[in-house]
Amino acid sequence: MKLLKNILLILSLFATPSFGQQASFDDAKTEVVMRMIGYQVLLQNADSTTRVLPVKKLADAQYQIRFNGPINLNPDSLVNIVKRQMDANSIETSYIVSVKECLIQETLFSYAILQKRQKEIVPCKDRPLAPDCYFIEISFDKEAKADWTIAYVLLFIVACLALFLIFRKRKPKPSDSLLKIGKYEFDTANQCLLIGEQKIKLTYKETQILSILADSPNQLIERNRIQKEVWEDEGVIVGRSLDMYISKLRKKLAKDPNISISNKHSIGYELGVKTG
Template sequence: MVAHELLKASGDTVSLVLPVKKLDELTYRIQFESDLSIHPDTLVSIAQQIAGTFDTSGESVFEVKDCYRKETVYSFLISPGEKKDLVPCKGRVLPQSCYYIEIQIAISEPALSYLWFLLAIPVLILGAFSYLKRTEKNSGENPGNISLDHRNQILRLGNVKVKLTYKEYRLLELLIQQPNQIVKRDYLQKVIWEDEGVIVSRSLDMYISRLRKKLASDPSVEIENVRGEGYKFIVNS
């Protein structure tokens, strides 16, 4: 809907909107058949109108990226309610070129809790079965061990393997390198997002939230928020 309305606003009623790509659990990419010029004011207005037609209480980050340089050339946040400190920068027209739009959808905490509850039912059943089988075999394996598979971007929590996106992996890697120490927000944003040209502060918080949920099965580790400074990867003895 966003792509269709954006093309209509630019006077293009012929070009196709290519199939939307799902990059990870909450990130999607909109692609266009032809080059186009984007007016940020129009894109923000379209996104706000369409978001208003759905029952969404979470936030969404929109990033317009250059197809060739893979860099973010414009980004903004759609947030429920009115937040005067989150006003998108408008007025700068993006010249005609090849662009794609990535949308990160942050599900609200109540929705996430309910979703994880539904997903947890079969996991708990399988977990109980696995636990009984391990007990019978007396394997003695420690599920608290945590390791990273750099090549495949996989987090290992004991016998559990969790696939990470590139940014999730880089973020966790940076935190793990300095256990029980504060890693500054500015440093994390600079290392992971600087190449994209535009840094959206909310993006870091979203990825931290995702990592916390993926680490939740191991009580020996956690990511702690140090208000006003950054994050700390806590390893509990």
């Protein structure tokens, strides 16, 4: 469980900001599409003087396109313009378009595009509106956005569980050739000693020291050689450090009475392995 919590924490650190960044990017992209729709409406009527005002976000999935003066608006052209922009920008969700008069804010024309049912509900699109001050409101299907959010969350959870199962099943692989030391098997790759069903972990330096001794069993290995090979990269050798690690190795090898590490004072150490 601790491993799973750690995985979830690490993934959430990467995933949570990405969700927020994606939402911000989608909002900015949608506002650009809204402005493009307004621009295309003016272009359709060869209007080079009226400007598209900043797009107003009314709600989480509702936008308002405004103009700085009266415009000509043909419902049929509006339907085609909006569809082209949605398709061009891969916005594949249901939406409702409403045209309202600025002063009294009554809906003069509206229609719906239902993506799931692949259906258009467009009444009265062949009746042009007289030039006047209008704004266009486009409302997107919140449920569709929520579906995508849920899909992202589910995908995230599945990824976490998959990683958890992978790590849980992964076991340290023994090296191709384990070194036999009496009743022990010395696995240098995974830094451990194996005896029966028991695995005894070794530190990095314990592994280094035992490797040097095990390469030449029943032979005296000079103390200076061990210190040089194990501590040379660190630049500083503490005299008692080697004695401390030898003491720990003796305890970890104590399960086999035929194994010993003897010390010849100030000269070196010998890994004794009795056979027969």
